Amino acid sequence: PVEGLEVRTERRDGSRVTLLVNAARLQNGARTVLLAFQDITGRAELDRLRSEFMSVASHELRTPLTPLSLILQRALRRASRGELLESGTLERMQRQVRRLTELVGTLLDVSRLERGKLVIEPRTVDLAALSAQIVEDFQQQAPQRAITLTVHRGPTLVHADPMRIEQVLANLLDNAVRYTPEGSSVEVEITGGEESVRLEVIDHGMGLPHEVRERLFDRFFRGITDVTARLPGLGLGLYVAHQIVEQHGGTIDCKSEPGKGCTFVITLPAAKPETE
Numbered sequence: 001p002v003e004g005l006e007v008r009t010e011r012r013d014g015s016r017v018t019l020l021v022n023a024a025r026l027q028n029g030a031r032t033v034l035l036a037f038q039d040i041t042g043r044a045e046l047d048r049l050r051s052e053f054m055s056v057a058s059h060e061l062r063t064p065l066t067p068l069s070l071i072l073q074r075a076l077r078r079a080s081r082g083e084l085l086e087s088g089t090l091e092r093m094q095r096q097v098r099r100l101t102e103l104v105g106t107l108l109d110v111s112r113l114e115r116g117k118l119v120i121e122p123r124t125v126d127l128a129a130l131s132a133q134i135v136e137d138f139q140q141q142a143p144q145r146a147i148t149l150t151v152h153r154g155p156t157l158v159h160a161d162p163m164r165i166e167q168v169l170a171n172l173l174d175n176a177v178r179y180t181p182e183g184s185s186v187e188v189e190i191t192g193g194e195e196s197v198r199l200e201v202i203d204h205g206m207g208l209p210h211e212v213r214e215r216l217f218d219r220f221f222r223g224i225t226d227v228t229a230r231l232p233g234l235g236l237g238l239y240v241a242h243q244i245v246e247q248h249g250g251t252i253d254c255k256s257e258p259g260k261g262c263t264f265v266i267t268l269p270a271a272k273p274e275t276e
């Protein structure tokens, strides 16, 4: 008998296929053999994606861990000689710990999303005030970057989970800063409305080619140029943002012209007086 033999071969049209083969005699000693072929191409592809993901994720987790342990080792050496810490040591460690916490948080969110377990707790939130806070945080992390917030007209109250919306905006700002040159500015614009409130994150970087627009919000999508492939990232920021916004009953979209930057547009349902 043959049990669970995986065979990779090609279909007549040249496409690849993975077959699971099982064979057994119908009766002991009988001449008739039962051969079963099962097409497991989908499962094999899933396995491949999963293992690719594991390797990318481990690599990303190691990125903050390596400097963290170096800084720690240095600090321990100094401490053992009775010397003071170099200035900025704790802050540098804190930055790496923060990055690690974010990464683990993203991985947890993705796993929750997959199981339909990501819970949002919407209430009335002022999107303009929330955005101002997040923009300020980013501005502090990258003081040399001009990130501006403009509120065009009110009301800007939305029915949303502030923690989740903060996450969405942080993911968009993170991209806007990561995928654009150092000197270029980023604008956040909010336009209030009766039914929904619109938020745009506008950057002036490399932009995105038309053909990737559809895959942008897919899990693990990291773009098609080696410029972005060389930068750190799991390809999960936009996937998570998209899922969160959809759960709110809102929309997220990208407008872009290659070479002229990207504009990500989010709409969220306006808070109705009776929802409070």
Ligand SMILES: Nc1ncnc2c1ncn2[C@@H]1O[C@H](COP(=O)(O)OP(=O)(O)OP(=O)(O)O)[C@@H](O)[C@H]1O
Pocket (backbone or CB within 6 Å): 171, 175, 176, 179, 180, 203, 205, 206, 207, 208, 216, 221, 222, 223, 224, 228, 232, 233, 234, 235, 236, 237, 238, 239, 262
């Ligand atoms: N503002 C932008 N300008 C140019 N390309 C972008 C922009 N935002 C996203 N992209 C492209 O879309 C890809 C997917 O973005 P996403 O935020 O989902 O993942 P990531 O930034 O690669 O990793 P992560 O957000 O998980 O750290 C990016 O790798 C990049 O190629």
Ligand SMILES: [Mg+2]
Pocket (backbone or CB within 6 Å): 171, 174, 175, 233, 236, 237, 238
């Ligand atoms: Mg990102």
